[in-house]
Amino acid sequence: MSVDLTVVVPAYNEERRLGPTLDAIRAHLELTDRGAWELIVVDDGSTDRTAEIAAEASAADPRVQLLRGDRNRGKGHALRQGVLASYGRRVLITDADLAAPIEELDHLDKALTDGHTAAIGSRARPGATIGAHQHRLRELLGRTGNFLIRTVAVPGIRDTQCGFKLFDGDRARAAFAASRLHGWGIDVEILQYFRRSGWPVAEVPVRWSHQEGSKVRPLDYVKVLAELTALKARAVSRTDLRVALLFLVLSAVLFSGRLVGPAHRYFPDSMQDQNQWEWFFAVTADNVRHLHNPLFTTFQNIPDGVNLMANTAMLGLSVPLAPVTWLLGPAFALNVAMTGGLAATAVSWYWLIRKRLVPHRGAAFAGAALATFAPPMVSHANAHPNFVVLFMIPLIIDRALRLCEGTRVVRDGVVLGLLTTYQIFLGEEPLLLAALGMLLFALAYGAVRRDVAKAALRPLLRGTGVALAVAVPLIAFPLYWQFFGPQSYKSVLHGDNAGNSxxxxxxxxxxSLAGSAESSDHLALNRTEQNAFFGWPLVALAFAVVVRLWERPAVKALAFTVSGAALLSLGLKFRIPLTDIVLPGPWAALSDRPLFESVIEARVAMVCAPALGMLLALALARLSSVPRRLPRYAGVAAVALALLPVLPAPLKAVDRADVPPFIAHGTWRAYLGEGETLVPVPVPDAANAEGLHWQTSAGLGFRIPGGYFNGPWGPDRVGIYGPSPRNTSNLLREVSSSGRTPRITPAWRAAAREDLKFWKAGVLVLAPQPHDGQLRATVDALLGRPGKWVDGVWVWDLHRGDGRDPHHVG
Incomplete structure (x- = not known):
């Protein structure tokens, strides 16, 4: 059956308007001589004479057909039935009220003749004319709903809901066959299908006039959004849900040592970082609860305080997780952030790899797993949530790639600005390293595909400008506070060379399964900084993949990214293995540049993890297409053998040291007056931050001097870990580490009095620990009197002799 044009009219209780509409359509088609045509009326379960009127028209003209529904199922269902029953080379859908006159078909027809696959009648494009208007409130609500729909679902199309559309017939039948919605949202669903398929759509201005009795209500736009939301939820396949659940299970296994009773379990390889991170979550929740400045606190480092924006407080998580911290404690909140955040990072990499690299789910899963659970990531999982909770990075990469496409530059630029802003509050150093990795990839890909680079440069620059315009106002004050506010610093000292071997x-x-402390400790700064331990089998596999798939531009760019990041991570200088030859490292070109001067250069190797994951995904996708089973299985087995040695074991956890009853039971309250501090012995610093654990256990009831944070030191305000050193804190630290009791002179006593006054000290507290006898003797000598054993600690009450009751709660 050869039909040039099919007109589909959905109708529900349209007895008053349907007859004149069918007459107008038939007259126009006869007059304009459009060849063979058919007119399909789909009655959507009408309760009036709509079906009878259509049946009478069909009896008078066999080119008019009636499809009758047994009940009302919605416009979407009716349109789907009509389009799927059509035979036309082109298919027009129009509402029964002919708000857009049938004569406007000529304009839509021209758009298809010019090469488009669909033409949408639009009331919002320049050149459109509107006759009778709706009520102003109704019109405003309609425009608002349409704006939301096109912003969320079909950017770039101004009028998605006008019921006058012309399609290429075969493409329309394919799109409607794949549709699922029954209501008004089918218009957007079909347009999304055309967009995803790369079929060009034209939006054509038309004449339009509001018709009384319209079935569209302002709230129908809300229904459209609800339908599209439900459709997206259904679009997530069960396989993808299983992948997400599996990533969550893998994350939980990695952190399993702390999932049960997190307040009483500790990762020993984190050194003091777990205490610090729990403190960050606790103090942020306290600031939120009391509406204090979330960028600063004086709970540590009395009287100077701590610039939280200049530390890795991860306000992007610690602020929204404040209710969890209030209810269940900072240890539990940190568990939620790390376990959930790591799983979300894996899902995010999986989504990016599937969208941009390979559609094969198994290959994408393997690539995302390597990107997320690679040895460097597992190493940082001990202590650095900011380096493992990276779910925003793949989203930022995807948005940058969208900018290169140049289709919706302003919108993508706005989104990129918002994503970048949020990542700044999750971790600035990972964002900097991600930008470095993206730059390495872009340089290599641009060199291989200059045509693509040339086409992408202008929209990328324009979109980046939009992103900056969005982000700068949002982050200007926090960054000003970070770099110029109280307790800000210029750069962090990491030693002369913190690069990888x-x-x-x-x-x-x-x-790693094949690793051990003996084989790794001498090659890394510590166990939280094993940034380059990928293992020789994985390196060999990556080399083989690059050689085999070298013809692909993406593979060349990924290989350059891995090589460039690895070379930069060697630091300022490195020794060629098995020789005494020392060469300058490429990091020297960046080491003194702003922002880079504070980066531990060994961490640049972490850029290799997602790049290797993408190479792995490409290799597995290629293997999946090999027709012969034996080579396919042999290839997969080789990949598995290369990955087996770097499979991660759960992080080591031990029972945590109990908080002394003096702190846990609140005895400390009787020893502190208004504004006074509790001074742990030795004074907390990066080597011993148990005092922070005391604080979080006591609900931040007291302040302490010293602490574990990044702050300024000296006139040049160089960043160091912990407070600026003072005589008494240095002395107590030396006794704690050496176990030697010094001779206390009057000068030492005078310095102690000055330091205790500076710290606003009310009480000194010494808990059982190595060399506690020497520490006790030193404090006795400094204060000229012995301490007192109270609730599991030695206590020196600094109010003694001033006429106050030492047990009075100040």
């Missing part, structure tokens, strides 16, 4: 890339991390 080339041998580290071929070695195995301590938590």
């Amino acid at each position: 080339p041998l580290a890339f071929l070695s195995f991390a301590e938590r």
Whole structure:
């Protein structure tokens, strides 16, 4: 059956308007001589004479057909039935009220003749004319709803809901066959299908006039949004849900040592970082509860305080998780952030790899798993949530790639600005490293595909400008506070060379299946900084993948990214293995640049993890397409053998040292007056931050001097870990580490009095620990009197002799 045009008219209780509409359509089609045509009326379960009127028209003209529904199911269902029953080379859908006159078909027809696959009648495009208007309130609500729909679902199309559309017939039948919605949202669903398929759509201005008795209500726009939301939820396949659940299980296994009783379990490889991170969550929740400045606190480092924006407080998580911290404590909130955040990062990489690289779910899963659970990531999982909770990074990468496409530059630029702003409050150093990795990839890809680079440059620059315009006002004050506010600093001292050894890339991390502390500790700064331990089998696999798939531009760019990041991570200088030859490292070109001067250069190797994950995904996708089973299975087995040695073991956890009853039972309250501090012995610093744990256990009931944070030191305000040193804190730290009791002179006593006054000290507290006898003797000598054993600690009450009751609660 050869039909040039099919007109589909959905109708529900349209007895008053349907007859004149059918007459007008038939007259126009006859007059304009459009060849063979058919007119399909789909009665959607009408309760009036709509079906009878259509049946009479069909009896008078066999080119008019009636499809009758047994009940009302919605416009979407009716349109789907009509389009799927059509035979036309082109298919027009129009509402029964002919708000857009049938004569406007000529304009839509021209758009298809010019090469488009669909033409949408639009009331919002320049050139459109509107006759009778709706009530102003109704019109405003309609425009608002349409704006929301096109912003969320079909950007770039101004009028998605006008019921006058012309389609290429075969493409329309394919799109409607794949549709699922029964209501008004089908218009958007079909347009999304055309967009995803790369079929060009034209929006054509038309004449339009409001018709009394319209079935569209302002609240129908809300229904459209609800339908689209439900459709997206259904679009997530069960396989994808299983992948997300599996990533959550893997994350939970990694952190399993702390999931049960987190307040009483500790990751020893984190050194003091777990105490610090729980404190960050606790103090942020306290600031939120009391509406205090979330960028600053004086709970540590009395009287100077701590610039939280200049530390890795992860306000992007610690603020929204404040209710969890209030109810269940900072240890539990940190568990939620790390376990959920790591799983979300894996899902985010999986989504990016599937969308941009390979559609194969298994390959994308393997690539995302390597990107998320690679040895460097597991190493940082001990202590650094900001380096493992990276779910925003794949979203930022995807948005940058969208900018390169140049289709919706302003919108994508706005979104990129918002994503970047949020990532700044999750971690600035990971964002900087991600930008460095993206730059390496872009340089290599641009060199291989200059045509693509040339086309992408202008929209990328324009979109980046939009992103900056959005982000700068949002982050200007926080960044000003970070770099120029109280307790800000210029750069962080990490030593002369904190780069990786080339041998580290071929070695195995301590938590890898093939690794051990003996084989890894001498190649890394510590167990939280095993940034390059990918192991020689994985390095060999990556090399083989690059050689085999070298013809692909993406593979060349990924190989350059891995190589460039690895070289930069070697630091200012490195020694060639098995020789005494020391060469300058490429990091020297960046080491003194703003922002980069505070980066631990060994961490640049973390850029290799997602790049290697993408190479792995490409390799597995290629293997999945090999027709012969034996080579396919052999290839997968080789990949599995290369990955087996770097499979991570759960992080080590131990029972946590109990908080002394003096702190846990609140005895400390009797020893502190208004504004006074509790001074742990030794004074807390990066090497011993148990005092922070005391604070969080006591609900931040007291303040302490010293602490574990990044702050300024000296006139140049160089960043260091912990407070600016004072005589008494230095002395107590030396006794704690050496176990030697010094001779206390009057000068030492005078310095102690000055320091205790500076700290506003009310009481000194010494808990049982190594060398506690020497510490006790030192404090006795400094204060000229012995301490007192109270509730599991030695206490020196600084109010003694001033006429106050030492047990009076101030």
